[in-house]
Amino acid sequence: MKDVVGRSSETVELPEGARVRDVLRHCVRVAPRLEPMMPSLAISVNREYAEVDRVLREGDEVALLPRSAAARAKRARLDGPQTD
Numbered sequence: 643m644k645d646v647v648g649r650s651s652e653t654v655e656l657p658e659g660a661r662v663r664d665v666l667r668h669c670v671r672v673a674p675r676l677e678p679m680m681p682s683l684a685i686s687v688n689r690e691y692a693e694v695d696r697v698l699r700e701g702d703e704v705a706l707l708p709r710s711a712a713a714r715a716k717r718a719r720l721d722g723p724q725t726d
Contacts, residue, residue: 656698662687663694665704682709 654668662685670677684707685692698704 660698661694662692662696662698662704665698666694666706669706676706683707684709 652672654665656664656668666680666685670680685694686705686707687696687698687702689703689705692704
């Protein structure tokens with residue numbers, strides 16, 4: 643995502659009651675190249691998967707994850723710790 647957006651993080655000021663979809667709209671405004679990628683991204687808030695209608699609170703961390711990375715993370719949680 644850093645390659646597309648040009649930065650690894652950004653602090654965004656949002657009004658009270660803002661939702662994840664508001665962050666996504668902001669991201670597309672500042673990085674239009676993200677728009678066609680949106681359907682293939684997973685979203686997390688504070689390191690937990692989230693839907694676009696989730697209400698955000700001050701200090702929440704929203705991350706956009708490529709689906710392949712999200713699938714690997716989910717599979718690792720389901721499989722449990724790896725032992726060799």
